[in-house]
């Protein structure tokens with residue numbers, strides 16, 4: 001029997017250019033890679049996303065058994081997530097119509113981010129299938145990392161954020177299972193929404209171990225030359241240029257370093273992105289303009305060269321539900337310095353495969369980075385431990401765990417239907 005999954009990625013396409021805008025990063029990679037893995041294992045996956053450009057084909061074959069279905073809901077132009085709630089119902093109707101026309105019953109619905117979950121929930125009910133959801137970020141957990149208390153009293157009473165908070169609460173309790181990428185996030189969600197442990201499932205995000213691989217020191221020198229780095233110690237940031245990533249803190253840390261290291265900020269659009277301009281201006285204010293480069297977003301296939309070339313990858317985020325950049329860097333054998341925020345401590349173990357910074361202050365980051373740059377033995381130890389520490393995140397293993405969950409839920413719902421026939 002063929003198993004069909006309806007995957008929902010309403011606000012951002014899994015094939016959008018990564019890191020250029022604030023809306024295309026880890027979640028896009030997750031949906032693309034998970035779908036590919038499920039397809040490889042024999043499942044059929046249709047990923048539904050919203051049309052933001054007029055020339056996108058309705059149906060694109062992404063990989064074996066995986067299709068990307070683009071449906072029109074709201075104006076055909078890029079819109080930020082905060083403007084999309086009004087088009088969720090239209091999106092739901094379009095997906096329902098597509099499914100009817102194609103006469104493909106889906107066995108399970110898997111939604112990503114609260115907008116997708118809001119669109120998917122009525123369809124899961126109408127199709128009588130289990131609904132698995134993954135929030136990727138939860139508004140109240142994000143707020144907590146920025147100093148707001150977890151209790152709902154602190155939540156805004158209206159506006160897009162209030163709608164999101166209310167919607168996340170409803171979905172968390174009504175979906176059949178919430179996938180979380182770390183035990184800590186599971187615990188926080190259970191506490192926040194009073195969920196039973198069986199209602200959440202911890203399945204980390206995966207990494208493509210064939211694309212991200214370590215290389216020999218000689219080839220690392222080649223990678224440095226390819227990026228024109230020379231001998232100056234070089235740090236790397238990779239990601240969406242979002243305040244949550246703590247890039248300001250990273251710039252301040254670079255300014256506080258004893259080692260005059262250079263920083264590459266990969267992400268954003270160097271031509272005309274206001275956030276790049278703001279960060280450039282901040283670097284100038286701190287007196288480090290000469291030491292900070294903004295090459296813009298880099299296609300993921302070229303990122304291994306960056307991870308190989310640099311002396312350390314710094315992940316200075318205020319909040320990360322997981323932290324794919326840290327995993328990719330470790331897969332390439334790069335030394336990582338990360339803040340002890342969100343899911344990062346489940347990836348980076350202090351002193352073993354990287355360094356964790358517990359204090360959100362430039363001096364604390366600068367101290368750890370200086371230590372790493374000045375201690376060759378430490379760097380080599382971290383490099384040696386990096387790759388084995390993340391092999392558990394191999395997509396093949398993660399795909400199996402998601403598949404097992406799907407099978408469990410569908411068997412369970414079939415059992416409930418069978419029982420209700422008597």
Ligand code: UDP
Nearest residue numbers: 018019025026027239297298300323324325
């Ligand atoms: N990424 C990329 N090119 C860029 C910037 C980011 O390919 O210029 C990718 C990166 O490889 C990673 C993802 O975007 O897979 C970012 O994921 P992460 O979990 O670190 O952050 P998120 O976007 O989920 O906050």
